[in-house]
Amino acid sequence: MSGEDTRVAIVTGAASGIGAAISALLAERGWRVAGLDLERSETELPLQVDVADRDALREAVDRVVGELGSVSLLVTAAGMYEMVPVAEIDTDRWRRMLAVHLGGVVNACWAVLPGMLATGSGLIVTISSELALAGGSGDAHYAAAKGAIIGFTRSLAIELASLGVRVNSVAPGPTDTPLLAADSPWRAPDYLETLPLRRLVRPEEVAQTVALLVEEGGYFTGQTLSPNAGAVI
């Protein structure tokens, strides 16, 4: 796979939930992981940065390259979630949602791609959401932002396919992470009964899907893989 030589990975949103699970699994598989997050992550090189801040993110990526070496894997898991009826999504909320999700992905790609293109190899995995595929009530801004990530992923994949960089997305279903509050409707038994698997997705299952793409997914690019407990089929 790409990055056998360096095996340096950047994971955004690495401090908790899906990002933390991905970071832990990659470290277990021999990757040197830099975790970029607003909070301090449990990774080899934790850097506290807002992914929506393009300059700050670029500085952080430069620091990773300086300390660990060139980056051959980027996983964008940074995110936020809130359910808001569409009439109550004010401009600030809308912009913040897009800035963190779509902006966070784009900023990270801008920062890591020059290095990947210089070596002619690399892998980018964006974490999107089943809500980008099927939508959900109160999720207009979240679904729009995550949907934009999938469109971006597909286009970047085609643009970079002949240059040795693969780009895929993982669209998890409702996952058992701190992003889902204890009283979240996604945790309610009535909702879980609607899932064919009858349970939330485990963060480790999302991480395993990323690991598949990293280790044996060389024929995937532009794809969206959906470990979603059957939420969207």
Place this chain on the structure above:
Amino acid sequence: MERRFENKLALVSGAGQGLGHAIARRLAAEGARVAVNDREPSPRVDAVVAETGGIAAIADVSDPDAVTRMVADVEATLGGIDVLVANHAYMSMAPFIDHDPDDWWRNVDVNLSGTFFLIRAALPAIRRRGGGRIVIIASEFGVVGWANATAYAASKTGLISLTKTLGRELAPEGIAVNAIAPGIMDTPQLDVDAADAGVSPEEIRRRYAGEIPIGRIGRPEEIAALVAFLACDAGGAFVGQITQPNGGATRNLA
């Protein structure tokens, strides 16, 4: 390599060559005992059986009675079935209006009905093991369609719909059903394509690779790795999904 299939029992259809051979080899390498299905006995089936330490499971999957007998033999010999991989396929291409009706239906009988017969026969055995995994090999043609492949594409899109429906139906009892819709793969089918096109096997591979965004044809081992993922705990959150390893050839969601 991890050994995620210790004490697991697998039945792989169409395992005498190509993708099925690679899938059988991978599952066996990770510890599974594998039943190697093919349409008829042959030296190449014997070779796969020998290589994997498995058993031969001969049946034409389009013959429901033969499938029932074969699955019963597999369950009796191996002791059960945990993983079923429906990989067999028949493909013939012709302009729709010219396609011989019997041959047209042969695509559907083998690919779609054959998979139904296999799953119907294996389900009781999988249930007796307390759950399991089913992986169906569909095709990129079943996602985006293909000129002169109405029968094959229809059968493969039927498999996609079967996967989604059975995914919903069987997940609550611990049986995950998922599919793989590969793009162009380096299998013996390419030699058939080369003969049809009147060019060398190398030339057909070069042409196909040039049409794939990442610039190469898929390797059977890559499909085998994906089957293994979907059939083990790592893929436990996948239900009714259509995965599409195709080198970027299409980004349509199936």
